[in-house]
Amino acid sequence: MNSRDDKDRAALPVAAAAREVLAPVAGGPSSALAGLSPGYFGLVMATGIISLAAHMMGLPWIAAALFYLNIGQYAVLWVLYVLRAARYPGRFFGDMIDHLRGPGYFTMVAGTCVLASQFIVLRDDLPAGFVLWLMGVALWLGLMYTVFLALTVKPSKPALDKGINGGWLLAVVATQSVAVSSALVAARIGQPYRLELNFLALSMWLWGGMLYIWMMSLIFYRYTFFRLLPGDLAPPYWINMGAMAISTLAGSLLILNAGDAPFLVSLMPFLKGFTVFYWATGTWWIPMLLLLGVWRYGMQRFPFEYDPLYWGAVFPLGMYAACTFEMSRALDLDFLAGLPQFFLAVAILAWAITFLGLLRAVARNLRSAG
Template sequence: MAALRPTGGMPPAGRRAFLADLSPAYFGLVMATGIVSLGAGMMGLPWVARLLFLLNVAQYGVLCVLYVLRACRHPRRFFGDMVDHLKGPGYFTTVAGTGILASQFIVQTDSVRVGFVLWAVAAALWFALTYTIFTAFTVKRDKPTLDQGISGAWLLAVVATQSLAVSSALLAARIGQPFRLELNLMALSMWLWGGMLYIWMMSLIFYRYVFFRFSPGDLAPPYWINMGAMAISTLAGSLLILNAPQAPYLVSLLPFLKGFTVFYWATGTWWIPMLLLLGIWRYVFQRFPFQYDPLYWGAVFPLGMYAACTWQMDHAMGFGFLAALPQGFLYVALLAWGLTFAGMARRIVRILRTPARA
């Protein structure tokens, strides 16, 4: 599980080493910033939402450049990580990050054309990565054992799938025919497939939890995706419920949509106390060092997504009594985002200063 453990202090290496070692999961930064921005916009903090949106556009552009440079200068590392059981699923953050940025353009700027282009890029990345990674995992000769090969990062495949469901539903709500019905069908299909994928993967992850030795280093931040995958599934289901008047086949499925949306939300809610207890065990009782790692964005994202999905579900289901819950989680997500961003900034400064010290 070493690939998912925090790296600790920055070794005496320069910018070239940073590029070679760039985490495949670094687009989690875009995922986390994007959903916190969307949540802030939902809950009456427009200036926070706007600031984070502009920052996210810049972050997305920088990461695209870095990933392309890594693929060109370090192709063995770049593509080798893609077929590694622990690192490979991290590439699904590129899909989820692109899909969430598409949702930001659609919701926060009404730029349907830009949103559509990003949605198309996310769909192409989803198709390429899904069938590349899982085919490679299936046919490769040397495979790790279950306890050494699976982690919560695998659920990034679910998040990527549901991000397409969310962006498809948002596009469908803002365009006319001939594509409205087709986009709603794609959103529905991705929502259903993401749920099935979660059941498959979560069964293996939970089995690994309770039947194999579990050390503090194994509890990497992506385990928060256990909750985040259900949260984004809830958000997608809520949007499908709101889109039902636009598509007759969604109207006929409304009881199913509402039931499974609440089911996803309840499952995600169950995970929160469990993950908090495991975090206390890791950092308090086992005294595991708390230092910045890119994987911590995989813990910030679920907090923001839970706030956003709870707000949207409360609206779609007409509950009216859950308003305080998403507000509280939004502020927790903003705090977690700020602390993680400060850690990232400090790490970048150290990297930039390394050649001078050498």
């Protein structure tokens, strides 16, 4: 097979899903709505975590600007998703049982919980944060069992190398986002609910870690024992790192909450050990993912253009900055102080480039409709 054929075939596995988002631009808003990516709440996840990280590191104007922008993005996306479900129910619900697109719906859970965290941390607005937290828990329950039940019982299933990618780890991110928001609510609510919410946060943290082990085993097996083409290396593979980063953040918050929950005090060595374990695992992924990116875009000349899946690569960068900051605070690791600032700067740059790509895609769509 020659190099050109390789590149054509390389685009098929992931681009087949991406085309449903990008190709409808030529058909106007109706077609774009029909092909709206299930993972578009990754935009809310990425914007929200960078806002929170900026707040942690003393950049209130960036945090506030992204907070208000995120409220608007969240509202617009809900309108679009409801319209898509009403007008194109076959495609909306059909995506939930698709092995590559279905896990994208977990961004709805994570985006909702990240916005809840913004209200709690940036505005100290517990009522609004609590309502969004409840929505996140309800979405988690509905989507977790709907998606995985459907993928389990559907009669026709793809081979492992065509049916799994890093996007599956969005289920881990969704679970850990519930853990993070639960811990934040617990720190600001009275007893006895404080104890119960901390226990919920701990349970979700543990379940998310177990889910990562299951899924990462399959993804790593796919990595090393099946041929990997440039088109297979979709941006959600950065969730390999992002899932561990948000697990680190949740663990750090549990450590900080230990004074309000005696059972957390008894688990302190375990909490600290596994929090560092998660952080170290996420850190290991960063050079690997960068090298794979060089291979994909530099050596294989894979085209670099806007894709909503890129929000799944921006989010882990912001989350790594936030989790490293919180871990260094929870464990008194002052020598890590420079790392969060560096990754926050990288995350802001990546967010700006991706957001510019989004604006250009929307402008093209509007021109086509006109």
